[in-house]
Amino acid sequence: MTTRADIAKLAGVSESTVSYAISGRRSISEATKQRVMAAIEQTGYKANYAAAALASGAPRMVTILTANPFEAPPSQIDGALLDGIVTGVRESGSHSVIWPFSNDKNAEIEALIKLNFSGGVILMDVTDEDQRVHSLNRANIPFVILGRAKFDFAYNFVDRDFESVYKLGLEHLKELGHINIGVLATTSELNPYLKKVASALKLKLKVISVANTLIGGNALAKNFKQEHPEITGVISILDYVTTAFVDAAAQYGLSIPDELSIIGVNILEEQAESSNPKISTIAFNAYEMARSSGKIMVEVMAADKNVRKKKSELWVGDFVDRGSTRAIS
Amino acid sequence: MTTRADIAKLAGVSESTVSYAISGRRSISEATKQRVMAAIEQTGYKANYAAAALASGAPRMVTILTANPFEAPPSQIDGALLDGIVTGVRESGSHSVIWPFSNDKNAEIEALIKLNFSGGVILMDVTDEDQRVHSLNRANIPFVILGRAKFDFAYNFVDRDFESVYKLGLEHLKELGHINIGVLATTSELNPYLKKVASALKLKLKVISVANTLIGGNALAKNFKQEHPEITGVISILDYVTTAFVDAAAQYGLSIPDELSIIGVNILEEQAESSNPKISTIAFNAYEMARSSGKIMVEVMAADKNVRKKKSELWVGDFVDRGSTRAIS
DNA sequence: CTGTTAGCGCTTTCAG
């Protein structure tokens, strides 16, 4: 097996020069760099990941924990998110792998922690008080959650910037002249961001609690006029409900958008372009959001070593929100 | 960070004793083992994966390349296969991760090879002359294909034992008195195994070429009696076609199984149990099949080092076929 | 801009 020593000998330089020529972490004359690269090319040398990870003390490997796509039909959003993570991590000079899906999530996280090979983990599909998050926190492994959930400690996350999204949506509805706004949600309590924005705009919000299914959307359309006569504008974060609601409205004598303006806020940029023209949509770029998470991850890893504290290069796109970084170490 | 040196000091033994207590690669007195384990417990010590990989020279990590489940609806078979691989690899004392899905398969394989961190790779969804296989072969990275394809060099694979499966199916049809057998396939050429078995049993085979879609199955049912009047038995490897065919048959005046016996051979054990009772099925255990691949993988890795040439523990279950191992070194 | 060198934490001979 070819090592850096071989390359050094062949190129007539020292081993460290070879390393720096490859990593670019210090300046090298163009001439020597060329010779090193030629030697690498010639020998077909490949870096030894394990050696680098050991020597640097920081494995440049991020592990992704996501929901099992083989269990239920996977969402387009998750696919876009995964793409974004992989790219974001790579841009930061690390690599990412997906941890095998399993039915026993807690057992998997223990295996991952015990293996102790990844520099950090990115978690998707996290629920409130998710055991995996507690385990990761306890094991002191850097992690970032894509989304948010309730925990009794600080943690890193990347999520949609709901405040901006809701602001945009409600402002739009107000411009159209709507005052009484229905909010489609699975819970009956009002989202705090939504509440805040609405009070600033002097709009009246009414939560309409419904299951996020096609059936739920259909049922909603059926009785909407009778049950919510005052409502003329709707803001919805539920994709299935919204679709079914709009599709069924006409047959129940509800004319959209003439009698009711609807804004859907949980949709991908790509999907938005081909969406139902009866609904206004506020799309978000899942790719950018996920990409951010990769960068946060790598920042956290670097901070852990207390070196290379490079300034954050995080790009916070529209509708992307980054949680404050928990102090590690 | 706790290291093996810390554990050794705490337990009052040498570092190597700690290692052997953990790995079990040489005998240790029960007493010392207990002390070592206690020290590990007490300190919360976690092995350093990178250090172990570097020192042993054989990274105990298998990378899985599978089709992107976010692109098309993933099959149950692929899910079961993945489960089996993970278990098989783990049983062999290694770990596995899934390489991120991507649209550019060739770019991904180059990245994987360049990273040089995995002891071997398991490939699913391989097509004839798949570039990824050529790259892996050229880079001299141990790999196993789940399934089979055409290449101009030897390679390791695990696949269904089609010869046994076809033998079973055709024997069954013969017992039922059928002589003229239709073969549902996407290609027009007859599978060599099928041909071989049929000639031994003196059965007449006729390939019926059809796309593996529900529409294809429906169209087939419509004209089946007119186009293939002589055929009374069918063997099919196409799951979608078979389902649609059987469902549609009655409405086109074709009575199954009275007029036509059908055997489906591309189905999971679990699916077979709840399958259409009009079809006979030869199920296979995807889990066992995939599990085998994990073990082969680890064997190949070991062979690569020319040490620890332990005897194969491969369990070849019914309908599981293992390709002859390519000489590495 | 380049070289020297001391480790990173673990595995595995070799020697008891």
Place this chain on the structure above:
DNA sequence: CTGAAAGCGCTAACAG
């Protein structure tokens, strides 16, 4: 049954 010690291939000071 246990210890000592030589690396595995690379990184990152430190020294020019």
